[in-house]
Amino acid sequence: MSMPNAFVPGRGDLSPENEALVARRARVLGPAYRLMYETPLHLVRGQGVWLYDERGRAFLDAYNNVASIGHCHPRVVEAIRAQVGVLATNTRYLHTAILDYAERLVATFPAELSQVMFACTGSEANDLALRIAKARTGGTGIIVTANAYHGITESVAAFSPSLGSSVDLGPHVRTVPAPDRYHLGEADVGAAFRASVEAAIDDLKRHGIRPAALFVDSLFTSDGVLPGPAGFLQGAAEAIRAAGGLFVADEVQPGFGRTGEAMWGFERHGVVPDMVTLGKPMGNGHPISGVVMRPEVVENFGRNARYFNTFGGNAVSCAAAMAVLEAIEAEGLRQNALEVGAHLLDRVAEICRGDGGVGDVRGVGLFMAVEFVSDRATRTPDRARASRVVNAMRERGVLISVSGKDHNSLKIRPPLVFTRENADLFAEVLGDALKATA
Numbered sequence: 001m002s003m004p005n006a007f008v009p010g011r012g013d014l015s016p017e018n019e020a021l022v023a024r025r026a027r028v029l030g031p032a033y034r035l036m037y038e039t040p041l042h043l044v045r046g047q048g049v050w051l052y053d054e055r056g057r058a059f060l061d062a063y064n065n066v067a068s069i070g071h072c073h074p075r076v077v078e079a080i081r082a083q084v085g086v087l088a089t090n091t092r093y094l095h096t097a098i099l100d101y102a103e104r105l106v107a108t109f110p111a112e113l114s115q116v117m118f119a120c121t122g123s124e125a126n127d128l129a130l131r132i133a134k135a136r137t138g139g140t141g142i143i144v145t146a147n148a149y150h151g152i153t154e155s156v157a158a159f160s161p162s163l164g165s166s167v168d169l170g171p172h173v174r175t176v177p178a179p180d181r182y183h184l185g186e187a188d189v190g191a192a193f194r195a196s197v198e199a200a201i202d203d204l205k206r207h208g209i210r211p212a213a214l215f216v217d218s219l220f221t222s223d224g225v226l227p228g229p230a231g232f233l234q235g236a237a238e239a240i241r242a243a244g245g246l247f248v249a250d251e252v253q254p255g256f257g258r259t260g261e262a263m264w265g266f267e268r269h270g271v272v273p274d275m276v277t278l279g280k281p282m283g284n285g286h287p288i289s290g291v292v293m294r295p296e297v298v299e300n301f302g303r304n305a306r307y308f309n310t311f312g313g314n315a316v317s318c319a320a321a322m323a324v325l326e327a328i329e330a331e332g333l334r335q336n337a338l339e340v341g342a343h344l345l346d347r348v349a350e351i352c353r354g355d356g357g358v359g360d361v362r363g364v365g366l367f368m369a370v371e372f373v374s375d376r377a378t379r380t381p382d383r384a385r386a387s388r389v390v391n392a393m394r395e396r397g398v399l400i401s402v403s404g405k406d407h408n409s410l411k412i413r414p415p416l417v418f419t420r421e422n423a424d425l426f427a428e429v430l431g432d433a434l435k436a437t438a
Helices: 016-029 074-084 096-106 122-137 189-206 234-242 265-269 295-304 315-330 333-352 383-395 420-437
Strands: 043-047 050-053 058-061 115-119 141-145 173-176 211-217 246-250 275-278 289-293 358-363 368-375 401-403 409-412
Touching: 058 420, 074 315, 096 115, 096 289, 096 315, 115 122, 115 295, 122 211, 122 246, 122 275, 122 289, 122 295, 141 189, 173 189, 189 211, 189 234, 211 234, 234 246, 289 295, 315 333, 333 358, 333 368, 333 420, 368 383, 383 401, 383 409, 383 420
Parallel strands: 141 173, 141 211, 211 246, 246 275
Antiparallel strands: 043 050, 050 058, 115 289, 275 289, 358 368, 368 409, 401 409
16 A cells, blocks of 8 residues: 555665664564655654654654644553553453543533443444444445545455555445535535435445445544534434434544544534544553444444453553543643644644645644645645655654645644644744745
8 A cells, every 4th residue: 555755665864773673674564564754753752742763853743643632641651650550451340440431531422422332443443333333223334435544454444445445445335525625616515525425325225235324534634634614514414314324423533622622523513423433542642442322322232242352441541541531621732722723723824825836724723734736726636745845844853744535735733732832833844844845
């Protein structure tokens, strides 16, 4: 699978020591892994919004959604340290950590979503959600957007088209165009998306496949980060439910306060999903994920199937995850995402205004995109320029990546502890990178 901004052996300005590490990786890890950037990073330490390489150089992390509340957050570090010294066990035994966390977590959701099941990764969470959806609906059909990413298990990779043409989509999967306001122009985004979902439902039924679920990342991250207009998901949710399927919101990237406007991305659209899947930032790097759902949705699955995940919901992971929720609340990180995100978006838009290769700047909270085009009139994607900007920023000490099916949109996703000063530095470096790559 090709990956945008991937390191190509033989290229990049690597030190002899890092050349040796690359060779060592290839020898012991095999050919499937990829390294980011033309010149990959050798990271040895992280703190807050900063990552440090083996020479002590600091890089501003404006991309990492895993350490969502900052690298090595002291509250999370101490929670893990304290719990691992007392008890690390699984869900087949009674312990209060999982219950305390589950209650605290579901309290952040609409009242209809009152039960949660735990796993270790977002891929596992989406895999579990699929199993539950099939048990609930009796269907197998899945609808996703054209460049969606939902995970890497065999069943979930089959509805993750962003993995590339070498990873086959399942015959039970239908893709629909992403709800892209920039490319739709004057069209109603919500109506267009609903019509696409209805067409996919009809095609599934025509082939004798009963719909099970519509899975959406509520910020359409892999499709290019598509935040608005708020409310456009309502029609699509109605359409899949009318067809007997479930609406599943994948909040692995939009969730935990990242939009600033709400704790969960789907809340911006005025809909309550049937299931919500969680992952990456849930434990700020400690592996924990979950599926939050309506009780009636899981009733049939729970009655007829045994679910057990050795590490999902273990006491140490729950302690880390509880610390994340506590930090978001105690440190006002959702409000920080709203305020600093608005400042950052304004600065980025201002800097991009005079660049003829920028077609669109969009975002909400601490999640935004800059889309590059070679022709503003035709909105022709410019993947090469986006890649050059990413690598130019990396050379100047700021880390981002790209998104979208054409890999032509900058993916800007800093930790929730980003400050106005961090935002100003980011904007300055972006401006330099735009000039250097024009």
